[in-house]
Amino acid sequence: MDEGRRAVRRQVLQVAAKLLEEGGSEAVSTRAVAAAAGVTAPVLYRLFDDKDGLLAELAAYGFAMYLAEKREALALTPDDPVADLYRGWDLHVDFGVQHPAFYMLMYGTVEPGRRPPAADEAHALLVGLLRRAAEAGRLRVPVEEATRVIHAATTGVTLALIGEEPPQRDLTTSARLRDTVIASVTTDPPAPSGPDLASRALALDAALEARLGAEPPASGAGVPLRPTEMALLREWLRQLAV
Amino acid sequence: MDEGRRAVRRQVLQVAAKLLEEGGSEAVSTRAVAAAAGVTAPVLYRLFDDKDGLLAELAAYGFAMYLAEKREALALTPDDPVADLYRGWDLHVDFGVQHPAFYMLMYGTVEPGRRPPAADEAHALLVGLLRRAAEAGRLRVPVEEATRVIHAATTGVTLALIGEEPPQRDLTTSARLRDTVIASVTTDPPAPSGPDLASRALALDAALEARLGAEPPASGAGVPLRPTEMALLREWLRQLAV
DNA sequence: TCGTCCATGGAACAACGATATCGCATCATG
DNA sequence: CATGATGCGATATCGTTGTTCCATGGACGA
Known part of the structure; x- marks a missing residue:
């Protein structure tokens, strides 16, 4: 006769779910659930403890x-x-x-x-x-x-x-x-062509652009490369960026 | 006589706050608050409506x-x-x-x-x-x-x-x-020394490392630089990364 | 058919939110 | 000073909710 109990349980839960969805948590009272499910209070307390x-x-x-x-x-x-x-x-x-x-x-x-x-x-x-x-x-x-x-x-x-x-x-x-x-x-997908080469080259180039643009043209302070090296570096960076 | 009401209000609220902190929301019942504050139910309903x-x-x-x-x-x-x-x-x-x-x-x-x-x-x-x-x-x-x-x-x-x-x-x-x-x-601070040069150089170097390591050593396919140029580039990148 | 067991259902208890009725104190007025 | 009016507070109460008790009734075995 455990079968009948499970059926009643499921029915009570379905009724309680309907009350909850329609009326919010306020609508889920033991009396309302019992009445809507057609059972009396004690059976509800036998099925669920509290x-x-x-x-x-x-x-x-x-x-x-x-x-x-x-x-x-x-x-x-x-x-x-x-x-x-x-x-x-x-x-x-x-x-x-x-x-x-x-x-x-x-x-x-x-x-x-x-x-x-x-x-x-x-x-x-x-x-x-x-x-x-x-x-x-x-x-x-x-x-x-x-x-x-x-x-x-x-x-x-x-x-x-x-x-x-x-x-x-x-x-x-x-x-x-x-x-x-x-x-x-998460991390970026393994990128069939390795890590994101182009965007990183572009990012570095932009950073160099900003650094060099903010300083007197020929000074080069703060960048450990000479102007000619820098020019070649940026040339390569733009090639990598395609 | 409005002064007394405000004093009682504050006292009731302090008592209710204590009950709330000590016993959780379950402990905050109108009866418990009223009793702990030394007032009766109707005054609590006059001070606050509900x-x-x-x-x-x-x-x-x-x-x-x-x-x-x-x-x-x-x-x-x-x-x-x-x-x-x-x-x-x-x-x-x-x-x-x-x-x-x-x-x-x-x-x-x-x-x-x-x-x-x-x-x-x-x-x-x-x-x-x-x-x-x-x-x-x-x-x-x-x-x-x-x-x-x-x-x-x-x-x-x-x-x-x-x-x-x-x-x-x-x-x-x-x-x-x-x-x-x-x-x-948010965005990075205006960076007195321009965009993040070192980390970008490092990122590019890591990407090159991955790209080159995944291929036959001398092939260089997919990278538009010759091995000697690549070696010099990575040398410079490491200088920028300090 | 009878006895035992157990689930059931109605009623009741305790606590809660909320309110009405009653008494009393205060105050204005004759 | 006496008397009635007014407003406030406390007791008692109501309706509801969670929870449980107790008597009833049916099911099952002897």
Whole structure:
């Protein structure tokens, strides 16, 4: 008869999820959930111990939704670990914006030990993405450190977006932070022609231009090359820059 | 007789603040606050309209503490707008870590319109810092955009830090994200000696190293310089890199 | 058929947010 | 000085929510 209990559990959770999405966390009271699910209070306390237990299971339900969406969308990508990081970021933010009450339940309650245990699975997904990037040599920091940075930044933008009224939500902030943060923990692709030769030559040439332009033409102070050498150097730099 | 009311108000707020810091948001009930402050329920409802009103005033109290600390600490800095951004970041995170319950009340409740109005003052402080940076020519994005990015990132790391147990809190994550985010919205100082010559020379040298090392020694394919020229170029680059 | 066990459901308890009613003190006025 | 009006505060109360107790009823085995 354990089968019936599981069916009731799932039904109660679905009803609670509906209440949460429609009415926010305020609408999720034990009475409202029990009444809407057609059960009485004691059965709700037999299925889940507490209201906290119910909310924990509800958070797990939300994480299951989240992981289902995310795994499906990420499965399409062929084999670019860093591109997966970008898509993972956007999927995370989209989930938060489209399910704000769930997101608050899942990521908003940050009491120093009461982290919903179901969050570990979502955490593991991000760790997996980063581990794959690390194995491809695209990570410039340890996996754990990259996880913390990306997790903190994504939850920050998502909560900020949820806090704004929908009309004035500005997704460019998320995109900017995403590009910045991911670029800061990843490294450029191995570049079939080696490191970025042309741009580095250009950058050095520009720096030389600025240095020389700021000084009396023939002085050359601060640059350990003579003018003729400098001219030849810059000639070569421009050749490398093509 | 308005004087007495204000005194009672402040006393109630101080008591509520103590309860909040010691027992978390759970400990802040109208009854507990009223009892601890030595007033009865109706006076509490005359001073503040709701419990929400009390919490809003409590959030304002927290913002006042926060602004006092921050203004005092920032006043010491002479005149480096970007350095102020770094210090402002650290002060924000420190406040959150040292007053987690207050921080949750101030920044954790993100219902799409119930942002505590006292937050505007703290927001204005960040905007002021960024405006000064913009006036000094150190900002590469609009002030408002920089505000959103920094605000989202700081609240994200702070909430993540609060969510971890104190022993394993890792401040390096905050530092890394801070450096990355602030660097992404600011520009390098006008550099009395021009752009970063040495590092650019080093970068180019490393790229050449990688390019040459990945190919048969004498081939030189893909590099438009002959081996002798390349040797001299790299000699000069290393001179520039000191 | 009867007895035992156990889940169930209704009711009730405790705590909370919020408010109404009553008493009292203060003050103005005859 | 006496008396009525006025406004404030405290007690008592209401409605709601989380949680649990206890009696009831049915299911299952002997």
